[in-house]
Amino acid sequence: MQNYNVKVEKLTKNYGKKAVLKGIDFTAEKGEIIGVIGKNGAGKSTFLEILMTIKDYNDGKVVVFGNNLKEIDQADLGKIKSNISAVLQPTQFYKKLKVKELLDLFRSYYGSKVDLKEIIEEFELQEHLNTFFDNLSGGWKQKVSLAIAFSSKPRLIILDEPTTGLDPHMRNILWESITGYIKKNDSTVILSTHYMDEIELYCDKVLFINDGVTEVFDTPENILKSGHKSINSFYLDKIAK
Ligand SMILES: Nc1ncnc2c1ncn2[C@@H]1O[C@H](COP(=O)(O)OP(=O)(O)OP(=O)(O)O)[C@@H](O)[C@H]1O
Known part of the structure; x- marks a missing residue:
């Protein structure tokens, strides 16, 4: 069995005549957390949506859990989807439910895979169980969304800018949840972010992603070793060129 959850080769995606992704190569192994960075409009969300199997692509190869997405039938696609969770933005769609009701809803959807007690404890949701989702702060909305995404124990988790707009303390709390989950489960997290410190940490x-292609795909350690004092300065140097 392959030890990667996702493998992408020469991926291209156009919107009409506009080429957004022009050749992405990428591999995500089990247990890895991978950050996707690039300018506004670089195609990060588009890339994540293709991996989630909710957006089609033009050319290249996308393999998820060993399945080439262009070669599978609906039944296989269903199996793949049931092993992927995502937190997209904006998190508006649960508005009128209490946190407890939301968790119940997802448990009824995913069935016995979900241990609500464990999730509530892990994400420390007790104090907000009776709060309407809409009345939570931005950080808590993200935390509850993450808890729901993790509750089905997915093999692949996609997070589109999960910490945008949150204070450093809340960002840290969310990251502890993400890294804690990955340590316990043989999953992969792929996320987009504009916070370069998160990549480093x-x-x-x-x-x-720059100009539609994989400009760099490496570990933060290797990037720093190659002479950049931080991932932020690496990013600014690359963008300026
Ligand atoms: N459904 C669509 N139809 C046409 N163009 C689109 C569509 N979705 C995205 N685009 C365009 O594709 C480009 C990439 O968008 P995308 O949202 O993937 O970028 P991004 O890197 O996630 O941006 P940001 O960092 O600002 O969130 C942008 O120019 C955007 O306007």
Whole structure:
């Protein structure tokens, strides 16, 4: 069995005549947290949506859990989807439910795979169980969304800018949840972020998309070893070129 959850080769995606992704190469192994960075409009969300199997692509190869997405039938696609969770933005769609009701809803959807007690303890949700999702702060909304995403024990978790707009303390709390989950489960997290400190602190690898291609795909350690004082200065140097 392959030890990667996702493998992407020469991926291209156009919107009409506009080429957004022009050749992405990428591999995500089990147990890895991978950060995707790039300018606004670089195609990060598009890339994540293709991995989630909710957006089609033009050319290249996308393999998820060993299945080439262009070669599988609906039944296989269903199996793949049931092993992927995502937190996209904005997290508006649960508005009118209490946190407890939301968790119950997802348990009824995923069935016995979900241990609500464990999730509530792990994410320290007790104090907000009776709060309406809409009335939570931005950070707590993200925390509850993460708890729901993790509750089905997915093999692949996709997070689109999970910490945007949150204070450093809440960002740290969310990251502890993410890294804690990955340590306990043989899963992969792929996320986009504009916070370069998060790449340095928490990600095993970083994919830098520039002009539609994989400009760099490496570990933060290797990038720093190559002479950059931080991932932020690496990013600014690359963008300026
Ligand atoms: N459904 C769509 N139809 C047409 N163009 C689109 C569509 N979705 C995205 N785009 C365009 O594709 C490009 C990439 O968008 P995408 O949202 O993937 O970038 P991003 O890197 O996630 O950006 P950001 O960092 O600002 O969130 C942008 O120019 C965007 O306007």
